[in-house]
Amino acid sequence: MPRQKSERFIVPIGPQHPALKEPGHFEFTVEGEVVTNATARLGFVHRGMEKGAESRTWTQDLYLMERVCGICSHVHSMAFVLGVEKLANVQAPPRAQAIRELVAELERIHSHILWLGVAAHEGGFDTLFMFSWRDRETVMDLLETISGNRVNYSANVLGGVKVDINERQKDELLRGMDFLEERTRHYLKVVTEDDTFLGRTRNIGVMTFEEATRLGAIGPTGRASGLLRDVRMDSPYAGYPDFPIQIVTAKAGDLEARFVVRIKELFESYRLVREIVEKIPSGDLTTKIPRRIPEGETVSRVEAPRGELFYYIKSNGTDRPERVKVRTPSLCNCASVLTTAIGHKLADMPMILAGIDPCFSCNDRMVVLNGPAGQSLWDWEKLRQYGIEYYKK
């Protein structure tokens, strides 16, 4: 019987695998159950969005950028809007900034609870998965009441926001936060006290402070290793100067710490939402913004639920951007998976992978290097053709 004779036994996870909610490819070399090497290959869901942004107007791009990520859609549009406003030298009114922050925090709540469920599921703890996703519906409903949408809220417009909150919505928000806070307290208890769960998280996937610094870990993944890095605190944007956050960190750097940091960030978000609801400044929702954005380039950073989201926007003075570059947090954290994975059991891989809260679709890029033909710039048509040819094979 023909059998593959190989010294190394490689377990592939992906591109299609039950542990992955999006296509990505990880190869774990195992000896028995112990992982000795790990490699990653990304780029299965490249969608050509950066290129697509160049052929759309600034307003159309807002809707395109919102669709970069299905979970953290608001932060993408916010990073884009803040960058464009900076270029146009326009400041959105305070009420709009507060509502931006409010939606961003609600989104963080929904994203962190979603992650809690997914991570629990990866560890085979389906009860926690079901319960946390049931409670997540509360915040989804709140987002729907505010914006009319569950996923792509499109709360932002250039120069302000589209949605307002009234007294009834304020009441609902406060009630929702009370309910979620009580549930979250319970989850914090579960992930720090349940013995079988701790067996899967404590001292698993440890990333020390030094390693986290070297690998450039960001967001809750980095904060769980003690990194004091949060854009909301480092360079406050939108409503954050008026409603500041308190940074949440942990020292251990293992999976348990990542759970604890994310759950404690939830409490911080609840506090912020309450504060904004109580002290929201009154006033206009939008200011005028020119259709053609003045020439220039800018960098805009916001703190997505997964870490720092980075936008580079270049305008050539027309109604379309010349270049939009997006760098999503998952890309920065991917390297940490490959390093921390080594030496652990195969059974821990899904949880270590989920520990960074990976989001592949939003970080897939295509890079064209200068080849022998000297070709370095592809237009939209050529990129599309390349895609068609690639999948024909």
Added chain:
Amino acid sequence: MNVTFPPLIALLLFPGGLFLLASGLVFEYVDRKFIARYQNRIGPRWFQPLADLVKLLAKEEVIPAGTIKGLFIALPIAALAAALTAGLNVPLFGFRPVFSYPGDLIGTLYLLSLMTLCIGLAGANTENRFSIVGATRALTQLFSYEAPFLLALLGPAIALGTWNIGEINQAAGMNLWFILSQPIGFLAALIGLMGKLELPPFDAPEAETEIVAGALTEYSGRGFALFRIGRDVELVIGLTLIASFYLGGFSSPLDFLWKTAVLLLITAALQSLFARLRIDQTVGLWWRVGAILLLVQMLVIIVGSSLAPFVSRLFGG
């Protein structure tokens, strides 16, 4: 209940054969429903396990390249046959075992283990990496729970001085229930059964987020259906054994119903309470905790039962 069935009926219709298969489906439904309710879900409709089975049976069975074809087809049949055969030795639905011989407890337990062995072989037969990892884990798990499970069921057997399931069933009801006199054995038997059936939290051999469907990844259609129904049948037989040994045996079908239902309720709760154990944690749990506790209990039983005559002579004489 002492009813004797004609061999052919007992084999094909009741209590073995078709009725056992049907009750396997019912048990699976109840198990899934309980877990769903514990997890605050609605859960499946009553015919869902049957619908799953019919769908799988109707589907194409893909035999992957690089496998031994005969083995690939034969393994699920052997697994189901072993489970059904084991059914003949136990007091199903509260009736006397159809087929009984001295020491049939050991025979039945080996028939029940055949299922895991078949799953392990099925995984090792294919070239799929998930299957091979799954097979390794399934067999590792077999070695970890098998001995403690056997010890757990031997407790009542040694205490009663017979290794015949039918006799144990009858005698268990007359004494103090063994769940009270041998609580460690009861827990070990119940958890061992969960390990045997690869139910959460002992589902490392088929942990979907790690190795897809484990050893059965390459199985589809009929083969997969047979493995599934085989596991359901094993659930019925396993619960029957534990209930008849530890919950005072059965004297009527009604006894059978409520006792197994209580056990299902407990296993469903255990399934939804814990996170999945890694395979090394499973092995550690059984050998570091389970086996030692059971050996201590076994020692107490043996010493106790050999001292009993002296003690009664001392005080009674």
